[in-house]
Amino acid sequence: MKLTGAEIFLECLKREGVKTLFALPGGVVLKIFDILHQQKDVNVVLTRHEQGAGHMAEGYAKATGKAGVCLVTSGPGMTNVITALADAYMDSVPLVCFSGQVPTSLIGNDAFQEADNIGLSRPCTKYNFLVKDVNDLAVTIKEAFYVATTGRPGPVLVDIPKDVSMNKADFKYPGSVSIRGYNPTYDGNKWQIKQAAEAIMKARKPILYVGGGVIFSGASEELLELAELTHIPVDMTLMALGAFPGEHPLSMGMLGMHGTYWANMAMHHSDLVIAVGARFDDRVTGKVSEFCPHAKVIHIDIDPTSIRKNVNVDIPIVGDCKSVLRELTQILRATVNGDQKDLRKPWLEQIREWQRSHPLAYEQDPNGAIKPQHLIKRVFELTKDRDPIVATDVGQHQMWSAQYFKLAKPNRWLTSGGLGTMGFGFPAAMGAQAAFPDKLVLCIAGDGSFQMNTQELATAVVSKLPVKVFIVNNRFHGMVRQWQDLFYEGRYASSYLDATPDFIKLAEAYGAVGLRASKVSEVDDVIREAIAVDKPVLVDVPVYQYENCYPMIPAGGCNHEMILTDPPELKKKQPAGSKVAGEDKDTVLTA
Amino acid sequence: MDHIISVIVENKFGVLSRVAGLFSGRGFNIESLSVAPTLDPSMSMMTIVTTGDDRIIEQIVKQLNKLIDVIKVVDLNESEFVERETALIKVHTKPEDRAEALRIADIFRASVIDSTPTTYTIEITGDVNKIEAIINLLQPLGIKELARTGRVAIAREPLRPAAMQPKRVAKE
Numbered sequence: 001m002k003l004t005g006a007e008i009f010l011e012c013l014k015r016e017g018v019k020t021l022f023a024l025p026g027g028v029v030l031k032i033f034d035i036l037h038q039q040k041d042v043n044v045v046l047t048r049h050e051q052g053a054g055h056m057a058e059g060y061a062k063a064t065g066k067a068g069v070c071l072v073t074s075g076p077g078m079t080n081v082i083t084a085l086a087d088a089y090m091d092s093v094p095l096v097c098f099s100g101q102v103p104t105s106l107i108g109n110d111a112f113q114e115a116d117n118i119g120l121s122r123p124c125t126k127y128n129f130l131v132k133d134v135n136d137l138a139v140t141i142k143e144a145f146y147v148a149t150t151g152r153p154g155p156v157l158v159d160i161p162k163d164v165s166m167n168k169a170d171f172k173y174p175g176s177v178s179i180r181g182y183n184p185t186y187d188g189n190k191w192q193i194k195q196a197a198e199a200i201m202k203a204r205k206p207i208l209y210v211g212g213g214v215i216f217s218g219a220s221e222e223l224l225e226l227a228e229l230t231h232i233p234v235d236m237t238l239m240a241l242g243a244f245p246g247e248h249p250l251s252m253g254m255l256g257m258h259g260t261y262w263a264n265m266a267m268h269h270s271d272l273v274i275a276v277g278a279r280f281d282d283r284v285t286g287k288v289s290e291f292c293p294h295a296k297v298i299h300i301d302i303d304p305t306s307i308r309k310n311v312n313v314d315i316p317i318v319g320d321c322k323s324v325l326r327e328l329t330q331i332l333r334a335t336v337n338g339d340q341k342d343l344r345k346p347w348l349e350q351i352r353e354w355q356r357s358h359p360l361a362y363e364q365d366p367n368g369a370i371k372p373q374h375l376i377k378r379v380f381e382l383t384k385d386r387d388p389i390v391a392t393d394v395g396q397h398q399m400w401s402a403q404y405f406k407l408a409k410p411n412r413w414l415t416s417g418g419l420g421t422m423g424f425g426f427p428a429a430m431g432a433q434a435a436f437p438d439k440l441v442l443c444i445a446g447d448g449s450f451q452m453n454t455q456e457l458a459t460a461v462v463s464k465l466p467v468k469v470f471i472v473n474n475r476f477h478g479m480v481r482q483w484q485d486l487f488y489e490g491r492y493a494s495s496y497l498d499a500t501p502d503f504i505k506l507a508e509a510y511g512a513v514g515l516r517a518s519k520v521s522e523v524d525d526v527i528r529e530a531i532a533v534d535k536p537v538l539v540d541v542p543v544y545q546y547e548n549c550y551p552m553i554p555a556g557g558c559n560h561e562m563i564l565t566d567p568p569e570l571k572k573k574q575p576a577g578s579k580v581a582g583e584d585k586d587t588v589l590t591a
Numbered sequence: 592m593d594h595i596i597s598v599i600v601e602n603k604f605g606v607l608s609r610v611a612g613l614f615s616g617r618g619f620n621i622e623s624l625s626v627a628p629t630l631d632p633s634m635s636m637m638t639i640v641t642t643g644d645d646r647i648i649e650q651i652v653k654q655l656n657k658l659i660d661v662i663k664v665v666d667l668n669e670s671e672f673v674e675r676e677t678a679l680i681k682v683h684t685k686p687e688d689r690a691e692a693l694r695i696a697d698i699f700r701a702s703v704i705d706s707t708p709t710t711y712t713i714e715i716t717g718d719v720n721k722i723e724a725i726i727n728l729l730q731p732l733g734i735k736e737l738a739r740t741g742r743v744a745i746a747r748e749p750l751r752p753a754a755m756q757p758k759r760v761a762k763e
Binding site for chain 1: 600601605608609612616646649650653654656657658659660661662
């Protein structure tokens, strides 16, 4: 029996096990929506903006480890989803995005709502396809899922012209596909792995530097086993949080620009860096020429281009983190003896010393304003028993969340790392909630970030995605203000956000629940109240506005040269007190 | 130093833009590029001449390999190779220069493939130096148009010791 392209599309999704599709209709995809409307296998979450659809699919993918799927229309639908594609590409998120296209006969004619979807998405997708013939549709969709989820994962776009969704073809879904130019390497070179094992046995001050690759490869157990066997401390990148238990004694927390003092010091002073599924991003290396000056580098990554892109590598191992770590541990288990622990003692003691001398710390405000760190720390402490999934937006609150959320398990941390996309957190949280309806899903947002995708409140209410959003409200683009404080003599060019809405009223206007904590003493109660509600909740927490996020390595700075607290001249300028700028304009610093 | 990279790609639409986009997006240089189908018409061979230090060339080769439409990448500079380029040069010739133009063509074993009372079109094949040299000599006469193919190259077959050469057996 022949099926239309739209029906083939649906059948393919079912075969791929897609349960949820984040989508927004438009002229050229109406046939597909019409088919989706008449079935119950795939849950369609109607978003209010295509960027939201893209980020929800990302959140879904990060929480489940499976491909997230979204569907948008041609032209503006496509251009709106580009940010999410670019975000997914930077953070290696498996995503399959379907876009509508004008009928094949009109492609290139500047038709209504036409855009060159393939050209637009080429630099921000792992691969993209234009389906010109309905007979190719099924195999193309199979290939799209295959490319998105294998090797180093990434977003894939499938562009479907209107006539292709309407034309009929015999449906046959291929069991497997192979692409001759695409053969990811999963097994590491045995000789190289042996070299790595020998280097580890010789090292006195080794450090594991792990990235998001550990999470996508599902290698957390293997990582834990290796670290515990060899007593090597673990530095995590922003993307890797949760890959190693945050409260484990060997966990150093996050490294990098706003990483912990000891994580960065350990990196700088180590004699062996074992990079696993990480890519030596500039937020991690700081000044490349002075990065880990004493260390040999082992780099395990599935993507050969990551190796020796930014820093020189002594022992490169191309392969899947999971299988390479397993093999490495096997070799070490066969050779390591008990005194490996004694060998590590001085090193671990040195790290403990750094931890004692420079803990993560903040002072409560003398005038009773809520410190953002306090809020975030309490959210973590009061929810950790429920093993929540936590999404963040981008900025100060993101870095504080990374510092204070000591996640125990992988796939609990949804954040935009590489692209740094404000507006990511809220829709990403919804995507995760759609995948796990019964789980507690939190979103730590800034007032600036949240306003970049506010419209998705409607989606959360209508699609019953009861995420709990905590708005760290300082009425500033906080990280921008921090840089202006430190590097632009406190001139707050366009970082102050006047006319921030009343978030309680905003939540209620959409049919969600709005809450607020105005005093430190109210913080715990409001958190408990929020997580008890079975509806989307927006918690507005006005915080001390001039708090800066430390430690901080200035861009291009060296990893052991961290700024640990506000410089004295800055401290003098900051108004103490709980006044919220906007209520009293005088509290806004103008230099 | 110039690097010549030979890339076998899928022969389908959009592949050239992926390769070109990789170079432009990452700030790599393309000195010249030539593309034509291989013996198997489903594949094309691109010969890319580029510049950069070892790190950059390593990245270019890896990034090309990462492209899904790229089937094989060979950095020809890693071994011996031969390269050729063809140029078509249309030269203005005043009556008193016509003999000189032919002489120059002759020296370089180039051939005249089109001729009018006021122009010669000369075809020349060789390595880059040879082509630069004939252009230099023809320039004083006045070059009206110049079309160059860009370089193509192929690895030299390694010379095996005589003992390892396959023996020729006379056919009965």
